[in-house]
Amino acid sequence: MEITLATLPNYLRQRPAMTRSFERGATFRIEEIGDGNLNTVYRVSDARHPECSIVLKHAPPYIKILGPDYPLSIERLTFEARALELYGHFASGTVPAQYDFDPKAAVIAMEDLRDAHVLRDDLINGTVDTAIAEQIGRFMGIAHSRTHVNNVGNTTAAHYKQQFANTTMQSITADYVFSFPFTEHETNFWTPGLEPEIQRLKADTDFLEQTEHLKRIFLTAQQGVTHGDLHTGSVLVQGDTAKVIDAEFAFYGPVGFDLGLFWANYLLAYFSHQDNPRIRSALKTAIWQTWQTYTTEFEMTDTELKAQTLENIFREAIGFSGLEILRRLIGAAHVKDIENILDIPQKLRAENAALQFGTTLVKQHNAFSDVAVVIAML
């Protein structure tokens, strides 16, 4: 079933649980607020009491921006709903509250994070609040440690594996992060001038081997519930609080993937702010803080394996981080942080520096065990 602006009021009347905070018989005011590629997101308010509002996320059976010729399973929203529930359970307040979920129509009704802004936009504007990064570090630490196979035992891990067997979305990531950017693919694009570096990368057998190795980990490691798309566009900042959204890629996999994506997007912000040492320094501190709050959550678990578990997570996170940086420079989905730089020589300088750093992270990810060492290389 596909829901549109025109059919939404009728749908909501048949599903009163979604608007249970509204006055009975309320008239709905609806606006589309989503800026994403895959789904539609609406804000629905009670026309007479606009302070009463919810956000609806709907997954059409195709990729929204490409249209019905590009089908995509609506099950993606079931995984998002499960992840929201799990995160709400273990780390209450770190995600929007979920009011209702309709798997048949693929609609989630959730808390409206009013006046929230996207973390990526803050970083682009040079607003770097290290407390926000700390909160995301803690969020990841809780979600990962509470679901980690080394901490929960085999029966519970088997349950999570079954609940988060999101193979469709996982294989999209495998293609767009680990494969397409490093082959000839129609979705790749880059700033003219970056060509020689990209050719060098594509011919670097050591790099390609490490990428293959990381892809295998991404597809086979079963460690804990992984958000799967935790870049700075998946964090909304409301006042001084960070909230994580957009968990449709959630899967039971290598948890370091979340840290890697998050760090990579802070690093891309770092490379974009070439001439501002104050912002750069704050971004470095933010990366460091993420790891401190992350590990604190793991330290609380009483498994003998925790030191080794954290070491593995860290190394894999560094490798994934390198690949995320690279695919954002040459693959299908670039980031505003860099794309907003209009001066081409300046943009190329940022991209070349990011490309070099990303390549080093991929090739040497197994040699790192300390976030301070990685930061010191910047």
Ligand SMILES: Nc1ncnc2c1ncn2[C@@H]1O[C@H](COP(=O)(O)OP(=O)(O)OP(=O)(O)O)[C@@H](O)[C@H]1O
């Ligand atoms: N609970 C919420 N409260 C307020 N705004 C929200 C909420 N959820 C989503 N939004 C807004 O809608 C936008 C898109 O949401 P989301 O990222 O979940 O959609 P998506 O279609 O899955 O995006 P993508 O194509 O990036 O995967 C967010 O960037 C944010 O601006």
Ligand SMILES: [Mg+2]
């Ligand atoms: Mg999404």
